[in-house]
Amino acid sequence: xxxSATIHSExxxxxxxxxxxxxxxxxxxxxxxxxxxLVAMFxxxxxxxxxNAGHFFERLPHILDFLSWLIPQDWNDVWRALFDIASPHDKxxxxxxxxxxxxxxxxxxxxxxxxxxxxxxxxxxxxxxxxGFVFAVPFSFIAARNLTPSPIxxxxxxxxMELLRAFPEIVIAGLFAAIVSIGPVAAIIAIGLHSxxxxxxxxxEINENIDMRPEEGLRAVGANWVERVRFADLPQVLPNxxxxxxxxxxxxxxxxxxxxxxxxxxxxEELKLAISRGFGAKTLALVLLLFVTIFLxxxxxxxxxxxxxxxxxxxxxx
Amino acid sequence: MATTxxxxxxxxxxxxxPQIFKxxxxxxxxxxxxxxxxxxxxxxxxxxxxxxxxxxESHWERLPLFLSQWISYDLQPEFRLDQPQIxxxxxxxxxxxENPNPxxxxxxxxxxxxxxxxxxxxxxxxxxxKAVIVAHGETVPISLxxxxxxxxxxxxxxxxxxxxxxxxxxxxVGEVRVTVDRVKVRKRFLGWANFVFDTRSPFFGKxxxxxxxxxxxxxxxxxxxxxxALAADNIWNNAQWQHGDVWTKLLQTxxxxxxxxxxxxxxxxxxxxxxARNITPSGLLSQVLKRFFDxxxxxxxxxxxxxxxxxxxxxxxxxxAAIFFTEIGTLGKTYxxxxxxxxxxxxxxxLSTGANGILVQRYGVLPEVVPIFISQxxxxxxxxxxxxxxxxxxxxxxxxxKLWEAMRTNSNWANVFYMVLxxxxxxxxxxxxxxxxxxxxxxxxxxxxxxxAAQG
Numbered sequence: 011x012x013x014s015a016t017i018h019s020e021x022x023x024x025x026x027x028x029x030x031x032x033x034x035x036x037x038x039x040x041x042x043x044x045x046x047x048l049v050a051m052f053x054x055x056x057x058x059x060x061x062n063a064g065h066f067f068e069r070l071p072h073i074l075d076f077l078s079w080l081i082p083q084d085w086n087d088v089w090r091a092l093f094d095i096a097s098p099h100d101k102x103x104x105x106x107x108x109x110x111x112x113x114x115x116x117x118x119x120x121x122x123x124x125x126x127x128x129x130x131x132x133x134x135x136x137x138x139x140x141x142g143f144v145f146a147v148p149f150s151f152i153a154a155r156n157l158t159p160s161p162i163x164x165x166x167x168x169x170x171m172e173l174l175r176a177f178p179e180i181v182i183a184g185l186f187a188a189i190v191s192i193g194p195v196a197a198i199i200a201i202g203l204h205s206x207x208x209x210x211x212x213x214x215e216i217n218e219n220i221d222m223r224p225e226e227g228l229r230a231v232g233a234n235w236v237e238r239v240r241f242a243d244l245p246q247v248l249p250n251x252x253x254x255x256x257x258x259x260x261x262x263x264x265x266x267x268x269x270x271x272x273x274x275x276x277x278x279e280e281l282k283l284a285i286s287r288g289f290g291a292k293t294l295a296l297v298l299l300l301f302v303t304i305f306l307x308x309x310x311x312x313x314x315x316x317x318x319x320x321x322x323x324x325x326x327x328x
Numbered sequence: 329m330a331t332t333x334x335x336x337x338x339x340x341x342x343x344x345x346p347q348i349f350k351x352x353x354x355x356x357x358x359x360x361x362x363x364x365x366x367x368x369x370x371x372x373x374x375x376x377x378x379x380x381x382x383x384x385e386s387h388w389e390r391l392p393l394f395l396s397q398w399i400s401y402d403l404q405p406e407f408r409l410d411q412p413q414i415x416x417x418x419x420x421x422x423x424x425x426e427n428p429n430p431x432x433x434x435x436x437x438x439x440x441x442x443x444x445x446x447x448x449x450x451x452x453x454x455x456x457x458k459a460v461i462v463a464h465g466e467t468v469p470i471s472l473x474x475x476x477x478x479x480x481x482x483x484x485x486x487x488x489x490x491x492x493x494x495x496x497x498x499x500x501v502g503e504v505r506v507t508v509d510r511v512k513v514r515k516r517f518l519g520w521a522n523f524v525f526d527t528r529s530p531f532f533g534k535x536x537x538x539x540x541x542x543x544x545x546x547x548x549x550x551x552x553x554x555x556x557a558l559a560a561d562n563i564w565n566n567a568q569w570q571h572g573d574v575w576t577k578l579l580q581t582x583x584x585x586x587x588x589x590x591x592x593x594x595x596x597x598x599x600x601x602x603x604a605r606n607i608t609p610s611g612l613l614s615q616v617l618k619r620f621f622d623x624x625x626x627x628x629x630x631x632x633x634x635x636x637x638x639x640x641x642x643x644x645x646x647x648x649a650a651i652f653f654t655e656i657g658t659l660g661k662t663y664x665x666x667x668x669x670x671x672x673x674x675x676x677x678x679l680s681t682g683a684n685g686i687l688v689q690r691y692g693v694l695p696e697v698v699p700i701f702i703s704q705x706x707x708x709x710x711x712x713x714x715x716x717x718x719x720x721x722x723x724x725x726x727x728x729x730k731l732w733e734a735m736r737t738n739s740n741w742a743n744v745f746y747m748v749l750x751x752x753x754x755x756x757x758x759x760x761x762x763x764x765x766x767x768x769x770x771x772x773x774x775x776x777x778x779x780x781a782a783q784g
Contacts, residue, residue, distance in 0.1 A: 047590070050586070051587065051590055051591075054583045054586055054587045055587060055648075057579070057580075057583055057644075058580070058583050058584070058587060058643070058644040058645045058647075058648050058725075059645055061576070061580055061643050061644050061645075061725065062640055062641060062642075062643030062644060062645035062646065062725065063640070063641030063642050063643045064639075064640045064641030064643075064645075065640075065645075066640065066645060069639060069640050069641070072639075073639050129376075130376075133373055133376055133377070136369070136373070137370075137373050137377075140366070140370070173752075176714070176751075176752050176755040176756065176759075177748070177752065178714070178717045178718070178728075178731065178748060178751050179717075179718060180717065180718055180721050180728060180731060180732055180735075181731060181735065181744060181748050184731070184732065184735035184736070184744075185391075185394060185735070187735075188387075188390060188394065188735075188738050189386050189387055189388060189390050189391055189394075190382055190383070190385075190386040191382065191385065191386065193382075194377055195377055195379065195382045198377070264628050264629065264630070265718070267628055267630050268628075268629070268630045268718050268719060268721075268722070269718075271630055271634070271721075271722045272718075272721045272722060272732055278630060281630070281631065281634065282634055282722060285634040285635065285638060286634070286638070288638075297627065297631055300627075300628060300631065301623075301626050301627055304625075304626045304628060305622060305626040308622070308625070308626065
């Protein structure tokens with residue numbers, strides 16, 4: 011320390027005081043914020059516990075009892091349930107009637123029931139993501155500030171997409187269940203409409219951040235709106251669009267599973283049944299299949315996204 | 329002032345940009361392959377979901393009906409003609425209450441009844457022997473004496489004559505059905521019936537001014553209870569709209585999303601440090617934790633919801649726990665990815681002063697990642713507020729189950745719309761809160777992004 015540092019001028023001291031005051035004020039606000047958050051957390055915990063059918067501390071000692079039905083008496087039953095192979099424990103009850111669900115394709119060749127249901131769930135997710143993509147792309151060009159000059163048109167499209175995004179999917183699914191009959195088609199419409207809103211928002215935000223120089227170049231040679239969008243905007247944004255669409259597929263597989271549990275077809279319904287009836291082997295088979303599928307879809311999509319846009323895909327998803 | 333390029337100039341440009349003009353075949357054709365694959369897949373999906381069949385059997389004519397039921401209600405008085413005295417009968421729990429006496433059902437001096445469905449222009453007048461339906465500027469007399477209803481004169485397009493029944497459709501406002509022994513009228517009103525007080529309430533049918541004066545200075549309608557408390561109780565327990573139940577369930581949905589996300593964040597926060605490659609002391613631990621996060625994410629929210637519903641019973645506790653478990657995975661993954669992308673220099677700086685492990689994290693890492701963490705948590709909170717509605721439908725508490733039940737009967741669309749509006753309002757409000765908070769953070773985030781960019 012040099013001597014100059016020990017000389018405390020009036021100005022330095024005032025500065026140090028101000029800094030100290032500021033820091034303690036900030037600490038106070040941080041503590042206040044954390045305190046409020048903790049109060050809110052305990053209040054909501056109490057509220058959730060009160061409103062629940064069974065209470066947390068009352069059920070906690072039994073949580074492992076509840077898992078006991080999940081352990082099958084014969085672990086091989088899990089494989090049998092998965093591949094629809096007859097079980098020696100079959101006494102005609104629903105718990106072990108594995109071969110009943112076989113979907114025969116060609117002679118003796120069959121697709122096991124759960125794989126068929128999983129395929130339905132994945133197809134629902136893929137088709138609805140496709141619907142979302144097809145409508146979200148044109149909407150996103152119309153909604154982007156830098157591409158569409160009309161503020162009214164932009165506002166209408168943006169609000170419309172916002173509505174689609176916020177509208178609870180089960181209501182759309184319920185509405186269309188009454189029109190096209192309960193099942194996967196109603197789920198596709200519901201998830202598809204939601205995807206239009208969700209993808210549209212992400213897409214137009216990408217559109218608004220593009221480099222406008224190619225667009226100006228095309229404008230200078232007299233290209234019309236469609237041509238400008240096609241040749242200046244689309245090449246810049248397509249990798250990002252694809253990346254978000256892949257991310258959407260991951261989300262939609264999950265949503266379509268849940269939709270299945272409320273009547274949208276696919277694996278969700280069977281899972282709900284198996285868990286509520288306490289069919290251990292069937293539940294484990296379904297959970298295993300669902301887990302592996304979702305894991306593979308996630309990994310594949312992550313790999314593809316990394317190839318498309320690099321590490322950026324993972325920063326942006328935040 | 330068009331300029332023409334010579335062949336030499338063209339080939340010179342081609343030579344300078346081989347990556348554009350001389351692309352390998354697979355690069356040129358992959359978009360085409362992608363489109364072909366998509367078309368092929370769609371054809372397969374068409375077959376898989378037997379879409380033509382489903383669309384053929386669908387009832388699109390129900391859509392406008394359901395949508396109109398979202399914002400309207402109908403009254404269905406029925407008039408028996410085979411009794412000595414014609415009297416209007418209303419279904420039980422009709423929106424008019426126990427003593428209906430609407431001014432659009434008119435008893436004429438000559439003993440006939442007139443029901444005005446849309447004023448004079450759309451109405452039906454009848455006694456035991458004949459009925460006269462007026463609509464669309466036309467008058468259709470129906471004779472009821474011949475054992476079955478018979479239209480005398482030409483039958484317009486809006487009237488359908490069945491064997492024993494004549495149906496006159498009048499569009500949105502309603503319809504009239506006439507048989508020899510009864511006349512059924514359906515009259516549709518825009519709006520929600522009895523939204524504030526149901527028909528059992530002593531305040532039912534009173535104007536806002538009357539209710540106000542009753543509350544302020546009226547005699548006690550129910551002895552021992554102030555009128556204000558009675559009115560509040562009547563509104564909260566409105567049998568038709570179930571305001572109390574709906575709002576409680578809505579609060580449950582909000583709580584599920586809040587609690588699940590917050591707890592998930594609290595648990596994921598320390599774990600993420602051990603999962604981040606650049607911070608963790610052990611590579612094995614990092615791998616184990618990352619696979620654990622993947623596991624929590626991949627065991628879907630639905631599975632967690634079903635499990636916890638079985639463990640704790642249906643209710644928001646099960647829903648919160650399901651979101652909590654999924655969120656450990658999601659937030660853990662995003663947190664650790666954010667940690668792996670930090671700038672190492674501040675950390676090295678703090679390390680070089682001889683600070684211990686925790687102090688290094690506190691002063692070298694945290695300031696950089698906290699805004700990102702909070703932003704990601706808020707984003708998840710937002711999306712869980714929407715997601716909590718759906719998992720509610722499988723019994724995990726909240727408004728989802730109520731919505732699903734109201735829809736299943738296909739008759740309660742106004743209630744569904746009420747709940748949808750509330751849900752939309754909640755999503756809108758929480759989106760804005762989250763957006764506002766994230767914008768406050770964005771300055772810090774901006775600095776972070778600039779650093780990232782500078783780093784390459």
